[in-house]
Amino acid sequence: MKKPSTALMPDLGSAPLLEMVGNRRVTVEGSTGILLYETSNIKINTARMVLSFEGRGLSVRCVSGSCVELSGFITKIEFLS
Amino acid sequence: MIVLSFLRFCRGYVTFTAKGRFPERLLNLAAGRGINLWNPQPVAGGITGAMSVSDYKRVRPLARRSKCVLRIEKKRGVPFFLRRCRGRAGIPVGAVLGALLIVFLSQFIWSLRIVGADNLSETKVRECLAENGISVGIYKGDIDVDKIERDTLMQLDDIRWLSVNLLGCTADIEVSEKAKKPDIMSLQPCNIKAREDGVITSVKARGGFAEVKEGSGVVKGDLLVSGVKMSKLDTPQFVHADAEVMADIYSERELKIPCRYSYISISENKTERSRLKLFHREFPVSLSFFGCENAAYSEREQTLCLDDTLLPLSVRTETEYALAESTVSLNTEQAQQIFRNAELLYEVFERPAGAVKQRRLTVSEEDGAYVCHFSCVFNENIAEPVEFSVTEG
Numbered sequence: 001m002k003k004p005s006t007a008l009m010p011d012l013g014s015a016p017l018l019e020m021v022g023n024r025r026v027t028v029e030g031s032t033g034i035l036l037y038e039t040s041n042i043k044i045n046t047a048r049m050v051l052s053f054e055g056r057g058l059s060v061r062c063v064s065g066s067c068v069e070l071s072g073f074i075t076k077i078e079f080l081s
Numbered sequence: 082m083i084v085l086s087f088l089r090f091c092r093g094y095v096t097f098t099a100k101g102r103f104p105e106r107l108l109n110l111a112a113g114r115g116i117n118l119w120n121p122q123p124v125a126g127g128i129t130g131a132m133s134v135s136d137y138k139r140v141r142p143l144a145r146r147s148k149c150v151l152r153i154e155k156k157r158g159v160p161f162f163l164r165r166c167r168g169r170a171g172i173p174v175g176a177v178l179g180a181l182l183i184v185f186l187s188q189f190i191w192s193l194r195i196v197g198a199d200n201l202s203e204t205k206v207r208e209c210l211a212e213n214g215i216s217v218g219i220y221k222g223d224i225d226v227d228k229i230e231r232d233t234l235m236q237l238d239d240i241r242w243l244s245v246n247l248l249g250c251t252a253d254i255e256v257s258e259k260a261k262k263p264d265i266m267s268l269q270p271c272n273i274k275a276r277e278d279g280v281i282t283s284v285k286a287r288g289g290f291a292e293v294k295e296g297s298g299v300v301k302g303d304l305l306v307s308g309v310k311m312s313k314l315d316t317p318q319f320v321h322a323d324a325e326v327m328a329d330i331y332s333e334r335e336l337k338i339p340c341r342y343s344y345i346s347i348s349e350n351k352t353e354r355s356r357l358k359l360f361h362r363e364f365p366v367s368l369s370f371f372g373c374e375n376a377a378y379s380e381r382e383q384t385l386c387l388d389d390t391l392l393p394l395s396v397r398t399e400t401e402y403a404l405a406e407s408t409v410s411l412n413t414e415q416a417q418q419i420f421r422n423a424e425l426l427y428e429v430f431e432r433p434a435g436a437v438k439q440r441r442l443t444v445s446e447e448d449g450a451y452v453c454h455f456s457c458v459f460n461e462n463i464a465e466p467v468e469f470s471v472t473e474g
Contacts, residue, residue, distance in 0.1 A: 033109035037123045060121050063112040 016046040023074045025061075026053065031068045034060065043080075044068055052078040093134045093158030100127030101149030110143040111136075134160060189360060190219050191250035192391035198256045201239050206256060209236050215245065215252055217393055218360030224252075251390060269468045270319035273306035275299045276465040279328030289322025299328065305464060319471050326464040329438060334427070334455040336420055340446070343408040347377055350403040358382070358395045366396070375404040416451035417444050424455055435459035 016030035028044050028051060035050060036043040042058050044051045058072035099107050104127045111118050111132075116139055121130040127149065132140065137153075144151045166172045193216065195203050210216065213232040215224055226245045233243050239259055246253040273289060281297045289306040293299060308322040350373075355366040379402070384395040411419075420442060428437060439458040444451055 034105045037105045037108065037121070037128060039123055059123075060108070063108055063118065063121070065112055065115070 014047040016048070016051065018051075023055075025069070025071045026074065028068045028070070029066060031066055034063070034068065039072075042070055048081065050080040052076075052080055054078070089133065090158050093156070093160035094131050095134060095137050095156050096129065096131045096154045097137070098124065098127055098129045098152045098154055099144060099147075099149040100124075100152070101144075101147065103147045104128045104149055106147035107140070107144055107149050110147060111140055114139070114143070116140055116143075129154070134158070187250055188221055189250065189393070190215065190217055190221060190224075190247075190252050191393045193217055193252050193254065194391075195254045195256060197258065199258065201237070201256065201258055206233075206237065206254065209233050210254065212236075217391075221247065267466075267468065268321050270308045270471055271322055271466045271468040272304055272308045273322045273324050273326065273464045274467045275301055275303045275305055275326075275328075276463045277301055277328075277330050279330040279463055281305075281326060281328050282460060283327045284324065285326075286322070286324040289320055289324060291324070293326070299463075308469070322466065324464050325462050327460055328463045330435070330459045330461060330463065332432075332455070332457045332459060336423060336453045336455070337450050338411065338416055338419060338453075339450045340416075341408065341410045341449070343406055345375070345404050345406050347402045348405040352401045354399045354401075356397045356399075358397050360393045363397070371401045373401060373403040377402045377404060411451065413444060413446070413451070416453070417442070420444060420451075420453040420455075424457075427455075428457075432459055432461065435461035 014030070016028055019027040019029075028046070030046050031044050032047060033045045034042065035045050037060065039058055040054060040056065042053045042060065044053075053070060053074055054076040055072050055074040058070060058074070060068060061071050062069040101107075104123075108118065108121060108128065116132065116136045118130050118132045118136070118140075121128050141151060163173055193207065193210070195206055198206055207216070210229065210233060213229045213236075215229050224245075224247065226247070229245055230243050234240060237243075241257045241259045243257070244255040246255065273286075278300045279298075281293050281295055281299060283295060284291050284293060284305070286306050289308050290310050292304050292307050299305065305326045306322045306324040308320050310318045310320070312318055352369050352371055352373075353367065354369050354371065356363045357366050358364075379400045380397065381400075382395050382397045385392040424440075424442065428435070436459065437457060438460050439456075441456045443454045445454075446452070
């Protein structure tokens with residue numbers, strides 16, 4: 001059987017995993033820390049990039065070593081590297 | 082979530098504000114060290130949140146590292162309450178005892194509510210339920226709902242189904258009564274016969290063939306309206322006879338009352354005794370004692386009710402009425418009045434459908450007693466349907 005080309009498959013092992021429920025709740029796995037915590041903007045650091053969530057009434061529901069759960073009305077997500 | 086809040090309250094927690102240069106770093110450091118921090122909210126120049134008391138001690142060095150100043154806003158939970166009550170041991174002890182008492186008392190049935198017994202006697206249902214093992218004050222662990230439902234249904238014939246629902250300390254008994262069988266008008270062939278002796282005054286035959294006329298004298302059992310008629314072909318026709326046959330009935334009765342007699346009645350002299358009832362236990366409240374030789378007793382119970390819930394606390398009052406014997410000598414007028422009342426009661430209750438056409442009352446005195454002879458003429462319907470079998474020989 002022909003093996004798929006490794007050049008087309010980037011290494012996703014250290015990439016953050018995002019799970020969203022509409023635009024009201026998001027869970028980020030693979031976080032290394034919160035960089036900014038405001039009601040309109042939350043920035044979360046991961047191994048490869050910084051995730052920026054903008055919106056209204058944003059809050060952190062739960063923080064653990066590698067997981068952050070946010071809630072609020074999310075209007076924009078940016079991937080900053 | 083409620084359980085979690087309760088556990089946090091039991092362990093004690095503080096709400097705090099962290100203000101400084103890097104409040105986010107405090108969150109990261111706390112998360113990295115496994116410190117549980119809940120409800121973090123951003124505020125101007127910092128964050129607020131809550132954490133348990135033990136974690137707050139651990140988070141202080143982290144606050145210094147993140148250049149933040151920690152400030153406790155509120156202290157909540159059992160440890161802080163106990164600290165406030167350090168010099169007053171009675172308060173926590175009382176609270177614990179109160180909680181234990183509530184736990185203990187919630188193991189018993191406080192009130193029994195019967196729903197749906199409209200025509201059925203509620204007392205009868207309660208007695209039956211008590212016999213089968215459910216009453217006020219019984220331990221909830223001893224209640225076998227299925228057995229109680231089964232046994233009660235077996236004992237009470239008027240119940241179609243019964244359900245025992247235990248809601249906290251209240252036992253709701255839902256009862257559904259059996260529907261009464263409707264009166265079905267029989268259309269079987271029948272005759273109309275005389276229920277009593279009398280003289281016919283009118284005959285209204287709605288079905289069947291009248292055998293008597295106005296003015297006929299009949300005795301009990303005489304045929305008034307026939308349900309059988311022979312046709313022209315000499316074959317019998319059977320019908321359901323229905324008629325109203327009014328007749329004058331002559332009634333004679335005799336009553337006797339002694340001229341002098343004694344009777345027992347309740348006197349003014351009474352004694353009350355009260356008891357406080359808590360579940361099945363009773364405690365005397367008053368110190369009065371019963372002492373009459375001949376007495377009648379009555380009992381009433383007042384139960385404490387709080388927001389439609391009966392509490393297992395009631396006051397039972399027993400009253401003893403002393404009985405007194407009185408002797409009465411009657412004169413003729415009094416005897417006549419008594420006889421007249423007795424006759425009126427007879428007319429109202431024994432012959433409610435009859436109209437009195439004639440009434441005569443004679444009173445005489447014989448051997449130390451008044452004797453009354455009543456003679457009355459009632460006009461009433463004497464028709465009585467009597468079914469017969471068409472296969473009879």
